[in-house]
Amino acid sequence: MSTTGFGISARQIISKIFVYLLLGIGSIVVLLPLQWMISTSLKPLSHVFRFPPEFWPQKVVWENYPNALNQLPFDLYFANTVFIVVLCLLGEIIVSSVVAYAFSRLRWRGRNVLFIVVLATMMLPRQVTLIPEFIVFRHLGMIDTFWPLILPSWFGNPFYIFLLRQYFLTHSRELDQAAVIDGCSRFGVFWRITLPMSKPVLGAVAIFSFQFHWNDFFRPLIFLLDQDKYTLALGLRFFQGTYGTEWNSLMAVSLVVMLPLIIVFFFAQKHFIQGVVFTGYK
Amino acid sequence: MHSLKITVIFSLASIPLNIVFGLVIAMLLNTNIRGLSVFRTIYYLPAILSGVAVAILWQWIFSSDFGLLNTALRIFGIEGPAWLGSKIWVLPAFVIMRLWSVGGGMIIYLAGLQAIPTDLYEAAEIDGANWWQRIFRITLPMLSPTIFFQLITGVIFTMQIFTETFIMTDGGPANASLFYLLYLYRQAFQNFKMGYASALAWVFFIAILLLTVILFATARFWVYYEGESEEDN
Incomplete structure (x- = not known):
């Protein structure tokens, strides 16, 4: 043609x-x-x-x-969800970027072996370790608190560590070295050079994390019992159980629960797409 | 191991369909059209939505008398089945629902397509390659690492289906949608058989691992990495 x-x-x-x-x-x-x-x-x-x-x-x-929103303590569930999501997001960004920095910039014994171990945990579906995890949290007396939902995020997420490490590796070391010569500490390099240069990938991680924890249903279902501690996902499930055939109310509440994601999507669409492309391609 | 069987059947139907639809949409979008970003936004939007709200929405869509799907089918004179109430149609219903979020893969294929150098196509055109030849000899081989990656992550992601069954059917009718994780959940947290559920978790892991290993073993026959020497066929 x-x-x-x-x-x-x-x-x-x-x-x-x-x-x-x-x-x-x-x-x-x-x-x-x-x-x-x-x-x-x-x-x-x-x-x-x-x-x-x-x-x-x-x-x-x-x-x-x-009418539908007044049927359940929507404000409370919303506050619970935001609280959990924000703390998870902070944990995942802070810890994963520090770990990724160590894997990409510092030299230490056993680094590569440990990195492979981290990658291997990515292949392990989280549900496989769920039961031991549940038993551990029970021993710690943390069932029916927010701890089991938040704490794991503060131990790094292998997927985000991998993403961030790959991105950090593309930066040149010369800038780091120049900063060190000028008297900048290791942490200073991380905080003033590496992080500011990684805004796109940090944005992607933040969005993935937000999306995942906002939608998450399985873990709150298992770890939360008391209705006052419910997240939106659990509240919605409870609402469905009670008003199962009032489809107009169900659709209204479901839509409100989805809305924050849709809003974030429209404002940060570029980051979403960039993030997905980072991960899936290459 | 009824629940493992239906989970695998569901995955075998869902994953290839998602890949094919994702690829086709990405290829259509990659034809220098106007309004690319608008289309991309529309197709990608459902992929960010998941969880309970989406499950409730689809439960309503699949409603046999008042649902959207059967209403749409009636326009074409087809009386749709009861979907979630039918032992036969409940799995196809889940496959259809998962197809809605095909945009996630599509975005990745689109990025892959845009990275294929155009001179390859130009050279092929000069050599007289037709449209089909260009797709099967250039596009698909160049995209095969991306497809492979999607296949692997697709297995892990699709096998883990839980929220949708929990909300929409609770495993029914007659256990026809009792996916593996729902079964595991019931054993662990309703029957409190933690030991048995732990064993189930290991079986699940081994099943996923086996599937992944099989896929990796086939990879050398169809995944083409740039820089490798190409064999003649």
Whole structure:
């Protein structure tokens, strides 16, 4: 299909239209579930079970949102979730970047062996160690506290360590050496040079961490018992158990729980995509 | 080992479909189109959403009388099954749901595609290679390390399905969606058989390890790394 001289061939135009058509249809299919969610969340309950279902709500009931959210201590669950997510995120960033620095910049005996051990733990699904972990936390008397959810994040995450190490390795050592000659300490180099130069990858780690802990359901389910300590994910599950068929309320609450992620996604989309690309490609 | 079996069946269906759809969308996006970033955002959005809220949403979508999916099928004159209430259709329902977040892989393939040097295609075009030949002789081999990586992470990620079954079906109907981790969870935290559950965890790990080892063993037949000498076929 070489185009010499004038314009584009008819065949190319047709294939272009075909591509747009496919992508357009695909986009609609991808967005429909979300549209369905919004539309259901605004319907009165009597309209939810109309047959055939209405695609757009014929009567919009904004009150569904406050009504549904008042059914559960939403503020409390929101606060619990934010508390856990923020502490996990801080832990993962601080510890993983320090460890990654040691793996990429310092020379010490057994470094490579230990690095392979860290990588090997990445292959181990977390559920495999869950039961021993549960027993350990029980012995520590930490069941039904936030500790089992937060503490592991402060022991580094192999995936983030790997990501950060790879990124640190791309920096030149000359800058570090110059700083050391100027009297900068090891920690100074890490804090003033390595970290500021790694903003994109730190952003990616922060976003992954936020996304993971915000959505996490399995660990809170196992470690939290008292309803006052529930996270949003657990609260949502409880709400579903109680109001199982009030789909308009369920959709409203689910949407509110998703909203922070969607907002962060739109503002930090570049970091999201960059982060995914860092990890998956190469 | 019913739950291990259905988990493997589910993975065998879900992983390849996700790879194929991800690749196709990435290739369509990689054709110099306008509005690339808009399409990319739309396709990627579901991939960041997961957990309980998404599970509840899909439970509603799969509702047999009032759900979105069967409503859409009715437009084409098809009366859809009861999905989550059907022993046969519950696994396909989970496969469909996982397909919604195909954007995660797509982003990675797109980055891989954009890194393929265009002169390879130009050279192929001069040599008279057609569209299919270019895809099978250039695009796929160049992308094979990325696909391989997605395959490995896909196995680990897909086998761990838990929240969706827990919320949507609780393993039902008649244990048709009793995925492995749900079974493990029940043994450990409802029947309090910690020892047995620990053994289950080890079996799970070995199963994943075996699958990974098998995949690695096949890798040398189809994964092409740049810089290796290419064999003639």
